[in-house]
Amino acid sequence: MTSTPAIETVGLTKRFGDFTAVQDVSLQIGPGEIFGFLGPNGAGKSTTIRCLLDLIRPSEGECRIAGLDSRKDAVEIRRHLGFLPSDLALYPNLSGRETLEFLANLRGGVDWAWVDSLADRFDADLGKKVGELSSGNRQKVGLIQAFMNRPEVVILDEPITGLDPLVQLEFHTLMREHVAEGSTVFLSSHTLSEVERVADRVGFIRRGHLIAVERMSELLDKALRRVTLEFSAPMPAAAFEGIEGVHSVEADGATVTAQYEGSMGPLLRAATAHDVLSLESSSVDLDEIFLEFYRDEVTEAEGGDAPEPAAASSAAERA
Incomplete structure (x- = not known):
């Protein structure tokens, strides 16, 4: 297995006018790892992802995927990447299968036996028009397209939205299988319980600051x-x-x-x-454990008194 980080940011900073959305975020995520990226809505998770994907340009710092520069090698990176955005938008008049065929053609083709196996695992109805599908069934199409080219790196932003518990379990199994083959999953969420079942490491971001990166096993040891x-x-x-x-x-x-x-x-x-x-x-919930052990860092990031754990947890869910 290569020692080159699958995902890397160095001093990543993104400003929108006077507002700093992400401040000096440095991360290294290795091959064969599920990395949970956690924080309340508005913490800077999606901004970090958009910089990684060259959808927006950093104000400062560097981003790399599979050893390639996110800006200079953006086209080549797409050959190694699967991505599910939090605000998934699909053509409503195309069926699920037509949507996947369209995206597969952009990628230069995929193994359709693999795609069909994914559809079976998620119990996805690919015959209906996307506009007629429930949010959960649209999300299944999004998950299939993210994994259909067997990418080296998969970036998922709030991926379980609308999925029923059985499909969530199958999705978790798929992620474990994917990393067992040496690939990497970057799992962004505002809910710690979503990633604690599958993540090897977790990074906590608040107000654009990367507060801590912990191995999940070590975080659980602090239970x-x-x-x-x-x-x-x-x-x-x-x-x-x-x-x-x-x-x-x-x-x-x-x-x-x-x-x-x-x-x-x-x-x-x-x-x-x-x-x-x-x-x-x-x-105690893991997000409360995090706030207890990193109270000083949270205070510094938020520029004031650290919230009480339970109150902070509730606020994160509302954000």
Whole structure:
């Protein structure tokens, strides 16, 4: 397997007038990797992708795909690339198959046995006109065209929009098969739960700044848990602050909610010094884990106080 990065950005910056959409983003993504690119809507994900594809030009920095310069070698890159945009637009009067034939001809032909196998796997109806298809079925056509030339690099922007859970599972299987052959998938999403099932590494972008890049396995190793304790009398949060492994504590009358990592023992010992009526434990979402461990970086990127994890998660979903 080649050591040349499948996707690389060096100091990528894109400004629109006085607004900086992407600021000094440097990434290296290797062959045979599923890379999740995560951030709320408006964070700079699609701008980064458009620069990679030479759909817009960077204000500063460089972009490369399969070792080729995104600007100088834009035509050659298309021979190695599959792409699904977030705002997929197809000709409404063409059927799904006619759409794929049109795109295949632009590519110089494809293996139609492979295309038909993809259509079977996604249960895609290619006989209907695209304009008559539901959003989920149009998305299936988009996924097929992204993979139909067996590209070295696939860039997917919010790919599971409209897909039912069974098709999502088949799509995840296809991605794993694709990278097992040495190809690369760049998966952009605003939902961490979408990529945590399949990504090898994840990059977090907020307000145009690349906050962190983590191996998914290492991020999961940082997994926090949340415990909600109900006491017989009001309990101050201060009673649990500074306990080993405890990251945050909130108190609301007799209810105390704490996030912790590692053993629950120290927290339980402090709790059982009081009259505990009930205890409930659950996992913390990975986006909350991210915000907890990278609070300072988020604060710097957003130019103010870092949001509380739960509030930030909700805001990201609304954005």
